Amino acid sequence: MNKIQVITSINHEEVEFLCEPQETLLDVLRDTLGRTGTKEGCATGDCGACSVLVDDRLVCSCLVLAAETGGREITTIEGIATEEGLHPIQQKFLDHAALQCGVCTPGLIIATKSLLDRHPDPDETTIRYWLAGNLCRCTGYDKIVRAVQDVARDLAGPA
Amino acid sequence: MEAFAYVAPSSIDEAVAELARHAKKGHRTQVLAGGTDLLVQMRGADIEPRILVDIKNVAETNRLHLGNNEIFIGAAIPSAVLNENAELVELLPGLLEAADLIGSTQIQGRATLGGNLCNASPAGDTIPAMIAVGVSCVIAGGKGQREMPVEKFVVGVGRNALEAGEFLVGLKIPRPKSRAADAYLRFTPRTEMDIAVAGCGVSVTLDAKGLCKEARVAIGAVAPTAILVPAAANALIGTTLDDAALAAAAAACSDAASPITDKRGTIDFRRKVVGVLCRRATAIARDRALARKVLGV
């Protein structure tokens, strides 16, 4: 098996890895690079637990080949908080009790970031449809949607 | 066992050469665009090795051009990128809605019109929408490029008209005229994250008096391939797209359907609902066309 060398950037840090042609970005993140914050719920693009940003585009990392990611900028849940602390989305998820088991949470936070980057002032319907690819079985989504609304309100408020 | 391999050619010629080289060796090759169907298939029962030829680095497959007479959509452009183009959404709202219905936001970031078409699922959302707006497929291969009407491209469940060594470069679409518009509706039990149980794409062109002078109606998920339904179009042409005309077109769609009962729906359900979708989609297309005073040139 010929391995493919890939040089990419994960959370603004240059990363080099070897992968097999059929390995997905999710496989490499979790198994090769030890970035296990990105979760696997189905490996078929139906649950969103493995959501990451590739060049700021929201994708399921289980549906991206690792070999395709050379030269890209990948954002995972490990890259959301900063030296200053939690990202506002992370904080609001905690404040609103928007997680119960928490396994869908990394994917939802990434998807929310992507939503608010593009639509800083989304209505409830926009939020629900944007997040429709992120299954949560614990919360019934209510507190998740409220957390997102609250982040958006803060973003819209006086600087 | 043959190894998997991944190649990412950067031009049409290179891609054609790669495909030809592996075809000659008898390798199983598969073209990779968004990969949202292909990677799932590779995880599933079909784990046999193959050569993956990624066409996303080919400039032409990423080209989006809104010409005065013709629109070109490269085969590898993700649906999300297409839907961020306001002019394109304005011109082809039905086709873009269909593209927007493929999976989640995440899937949208990868899935392409070209991939949806080549995957040739009976339930592929964009296929009836493409048939409705008269898409022509641009195909590259060893003998150069050729074009083919989209309704001929899908030849069976999961089978398309590409020959060994060929790949889909992009889609050509006549730019809609004034007082013309399209619409696409599908039925799914959930609001999102579902496969069409039935789908219907419609495009209509009205004359100055509001009479329908051209129409194309296509239905999906109710036959082995998406199909054009001329009888439905005929029921619309020459009318004001009133309730009676819509009902007649709906009945034509139900008649044209030859669905199966499976985990997603029953024969009766699909047959009935495809008519409902035709009626509703035609009304949307009509209202859009009426709202369009002047479009294009």
Add this chain to the structure above:
Amino acid sequence: MSESIDYKLVGTSPVRPDGVDKVTGRAQYGADLNLPNQIHGKVLRSPHAHARIKRIDTSRATAMPGVYAVITGEDFPPPPEHGDVGGEAGGSIGDHARNIMARDKALYHGHAVAAVAARSLRIADEALAAIEVEYEVLEPVLDLDAAMAPGAPLLDENCFTKNLPEKSDKPSNIAEVMLLSRGDVDKGFEEADVIVEGEYRIPMAHQGYIEPHACIANTNEAGQSTVWCCTQAHFDFRAITAKVLNMNVADLKFIASEIGGGFGGKTVVYLEPLAVLLSRKARRPVKMKMTREEVFRATGPTSGTHCKIKVGAKKDGTLTAATAWMAYEAGAYAGAPMGPGALTVFVPYHLENFKVEGYEVLVNKPKVGAYRAPGAPQSMHAMESAIDDLARELNMDPLDLRLKNAAEEGTRASYGPKFPVIGLKECLRAAKAHPNYTRALPEGAGRGVAVGFWFNFGLQSSAEVHVNENGTVTVVEGNPDIGGSRASMCIMAAETLGVPYESVRTLIGDTESTGFSNSTGGSRTTFATGMAVVRACEDIIAQCRARAAVTWGIDEDQVLWVDGQAIPASGVNDELKPLSLADIAENAAKTGGPLLSRASLTAKGAGPSFSVNIADLQVDRDTGKIDVLAFTAIQDAGRAIHKAYVEGQLQGGAAQGLGWALNEEYIYNADGIMENAGFLDYRMPVASDLPMIDTQIVEVPNPRHPYGVRGVGETPIVAPLAAAANAVRDAIGIRIHDLPLSPPRVLAALDAAAD
């Protein structure tokens, strides 16, 4: 305990102590741990729903480079002949052993028949493909009618129906019957002015947790094994694994990872004994994780059911009699929640004449597992639909009809004992008064109500409390935190001790580092483990009073504990400065050493909890598609410890119940192969399918818990099924008896009514 008690922390919603790790990706779930030198285990699963295993040849797989171990049923000790799996998982240990690895028969498509451990998952897959299994394919038995029919093919030739009035000597697919009755049903129906009847079928449904099962086992040459896994019950997993492998419990250490949902489904052991055996053979750590498809095909959904209900009432709404007949699919082995289904069917009502007949039936589908209030949603869907029909016949408000007959303290419950203090009437009145009950409905929409119930369990729990040298507190307990229970434990500990919430941390100990606790299940954790935590904290307070007495040189009974401080009783010595927990902890070396306490108990007095749900649904009459417009979940929590997480339980249960009511179902083909084993076609609700879910927490405190806690986790899934069905009945004027209310079913009903 009176309602007016003013708590500082109980009933608030602080941020959970494990929160930051869960929003940053640090928290380690089942598949997130990797060990040096680990290899990967995979399971070979039966391609047939019913087959005799004639021969398994593993020689080719064993010889493959990179394959370290191959196991089949022959590598296991014989299944234990005695003993049951406790809690809500159900069934005998022997059957669990056979379910974990098939022996002579494969009883469902996906049943484990062999397993391998290899250097990579890819090699493991290739090794599975190299295992040759010779099957004698048998006719599968795929539904209740076929399984109960005379002459049906038998899953188990040694299955003799339990609890028959006369012991049967003929084997059967009916594993067990349950008969309950009270009063004179015939007389009761004679007294009735109105009688309604209905027959209801619901297919199997899955818990649908997002995290697939995963574990790593590391076994040494002495046979001692450490197992790291996602589980609701690491102590129970240890016990079952020990019995299945005939091992000493002391040789097994189970560490619970963070858990990505369970809803009952992770009280059942599947992978762990396989990983232990593979690891023993391979002498390396073996990691195993299921694919989503395996989760659907090979773990335990809940029973498909068939219920028949007949209810009679007088004109004024007084119920006079009711009968229920119900059959529950057990799947491949006994252990279906038919019992709780039978015990809960009439539970909300004061009913003097009733009869219940329940059947638990083997079919060639996966062995069912616990799913949130196991058994109750199905039977109560039937009864609550019938009550709705009755209200229409009587032209009564459906809440008034329920209020008229509602059980209350002292009512003899249909399951036997008299009810202690319960909050059913309070929930019904809250629903009646709720603005969502009287708000105008849009054209074409319908509103439905229904009652839900769960017993809630106590069982065994242990807890330890350590006071650190600066007065902060560590609580150690043994229940995996599946929905914020660490926060609840911290609240109860802080409230009891009188210290700030932030100064308490709760950790989940492994099986070697803390005392035994039963599963995080049965809605028992906040109740039972919470009780242990409170007791341990009370012990700390007693110790603090003693330490203060030593410090002050006064008698222990002259020291009071008020607001987190030791103070002298009034008139003892007013000059003594209060001693905080931190003061006492800092001085602990001089007063007797570190402060720690522990409590263990078998919790008694779990408080039953009732709920009332209000569903507003819109039906598209052309397509049968249902939109959820509004949903209101009202439930008696006894007392909410962490308010937001209690609301979350109500909302999550509502979403699961609505999914079950509207679209979720196991779809099988004629060969017994599940056709929708993935999230694409097993249609759980997505965010855009649901509205905000309004909640109202009713608090009728449970006098048997120090803070009045009843369990809250399970009741929320019970009422949505009938609430949805009743809303559809209201919207379209047609009673659809079966679930799910999927578009083809609804449209067919509309069409049939139009003809």
